[in-house]
Amino acid sequence: MAIESEFSILNEVIDRLQNDFQHSFTVETDLEEVSVILNEVADRMMDNYPYFDTNYAGQMLKPPHPVSRLAYMLAMYFNPNNHALDGGRASSQMEKEAVAKIAEMFGWTVHLGHLTGGGTMANMEALWVAKKEHPDKMVVASNMAHYTHQRISDVLGIKYQSIRTDQLGRMSAQALEQVLTSNDVGTVVVTLGTTGTGSIDPLSEILELQKKYDFRIHIDSAYGGYFGLANNLNDYGAQQYSLIHQADSIVIDPHKHGLQPYGCGCILFKDPKMGAHYKHDSPYTYFSSAELHLGEISLECSRPGAAAVALWATMQLFPLEKNGKFSAGLESCIKAARKLSALIKSDNRFQLVMEPELDIVVWAPTGKSLSEISKASTSIFEKAAAADVHLALIKIPTTLLSEVWNDVKKDQEYVTCLRSCLMKFEHLDWVDEIWRVIQSSMP
Known part of the structure; x- marks a missing residue:
């Protein structure tokens, strides 16, 4: 889609929205001054690699889909805040619907979850709940897992240990069991798609160890979470993804393969009772509705409703289904x-x-x-x-x-x-x- 066509669609929808909403989006400003500044911004933005281009095949950078970009810009005319419902009524509902579809992709029809600013915050919430569930036990992850787990464990005051990997970059189940015998492990972080090499940890073997040692399983699929929809995984990979529903919590980043702008992460818990750990009160935000306010199940307070709108819109165009x-x-x-x-x-x-x-x-x-x-x-x-x-x-x-x-x-x-x-x-x-x-x- 050409840029001109994108803005033609956006202008058309904004005009309709402004007429139907019967409130003006107009803000008085000096357009000549704005033009000068935007041209300066454009000049500064030239100091970038072409992340959006197919010749860019380096880091995990890809452009948001046009429908996501347009929906985000459209939502910014309201600038909703998905903390409390009165700050983002439509966008909060769209977030709940989008997150439910992501949970269904993992095989969960019952869940607790919400969007976050990215995978780091999503993993922080998962490990925070892990500490609430097992206050005196440690978190372990492979030495190829994202460095954020060790850093977050330090922030939260959780004992952390890395587990060696094999030559395929996968966590060694044998090395894991050696650590599990201490009975000091509360949560095992299983990475389905490491950010360094794209390696898939042996979830099937770790689930067998869970029966013996009774620990929580948190799956960090910030990078690789969507690949369970693909039909061309190798047999090993397909087996691991088929078991993801047995985890206790899952993280996925729609701003990686989900065609979204930064930051759009997602944290999911299989057991809605985990919401009790978030219980708090705010005397001036949670009064407008008896429905669940997303801020009541989030460590973050203000969150961009535009991210939820963009994700919801993208998922209408690209449903999370196999063979689509x-x-x-x-x-x-x-x-x-x-x-x-x-x-x-x-x-x-x-x-x-x-x-x-x-x-x-x-x-x-x-x-x-x-x-x-x-x-x-x-x-x-x-x-x-x-x-x-x-x-x-x-x-x-x-x-x-x-x-x-x-x-x-x-x-x-x-x-x-x-x-x-x-x-x-x-x-x-x-x-x-x-x-x-x-x-x-x-x-």
């Missing part, structure tokens, strides 16, 4: 990762670190030592960027390197590798061009 156009987009991301991996394996100048399980590919040029490989990776990263193909870098510890790296001199504790998040639905059509630039960027 949204799931097809996710499947194309997986195909893109597999295609790039096949090209890497076909060229003996490169080597994969591990086969991609979702849409993240990690690889490196070959070399005699880890320091030599790290230097070459950085050179490719810089040369590709100069050719307008943007990758990312990641430090992989030697413990994750498979036997194919045995002949490489381990002269440092990690190796800097190249990394691509092929998370745009259109990336599949651009893999060949991205690969061409990568090959031409070899030192």
Whole structure:
């Protein structure tokens, strides 16, 4: 959709809304002065990588869908606050409906949940509830889990321990059980799609351990949560996603694969009784309705209702269902990762670190030592960027390197590798061009 068409739709809907609502959105201002400032903003924004472009295949950045962008802008004429219902009546209802659909995607028809400013805040609420449920027990997560879990545990005063991973970047169930025997673990964080390598923790094995050791399971699927809709996961991945409904809490970020602007995260609890931990009163906000105010089940107070409006609108266009156009987009991301991996394996100048399980590919040029490989990776990263193909870098510890790296001199504790998040639905059509630039960027 062309930008001109987007604004044509927005102007048309704003005109109708203003006429029907019978209140003016007009704010007196000097438009010439605003124009000068906006042009300065545009000049400043040029100091960016083209995150929205298919040639950007580096970090986890993708543009919101036009329907999300337009719905967000439309909602900003009201600027609703989804803390209390009288601050965001329509947007609060849209949030409840959107969150319920996300919960249904995970197999929950009964749940407690709401949107957050992002995955960090969502995970904080999950671990805060974990501490309320098991005040004296610790939280564990894999050493490839997002660093936010250790940081949040420190903020909340929770004892934390990381669990080693195998060479596929998955939590080791054996290492986990060694820690569980202490009977000091209250919550195990299971990552379905690590942000570094896209690895999927063995939820099936961890659920078996739960029967023996009785702990809570929190699933951090901030990055990978939507991939349960895809039909082309490998057998292992499909099995883990099929069990996600057995978790106690789940985090997902619609602002990653859900086509939303930052920040839009989501926290879900299977047991609505977890809402008792949030119980509080506010003498001037929770009076306008007997219905649940979202602020009553959230650690955050003011929250942008526009984020809920944008998410609701997007989910009308892209329902969360298998065999739909949204799931097809996710499947194309997986195909893109597999295609790039096949090209890497076909060229003996490169080597994969591990086969991609979702849409993240990690690889490196070959070399005699880890320091030599790290230097070459950085050179490719810089040369590709100069050719307008943007990758990312990641430090992989030697413990994750498979036997194919045995002949490489381990002269440092990690190796800097190249990394691509092929998370745009259109990336599949651009893999060949991205690969061409990568090959031409070899030192």
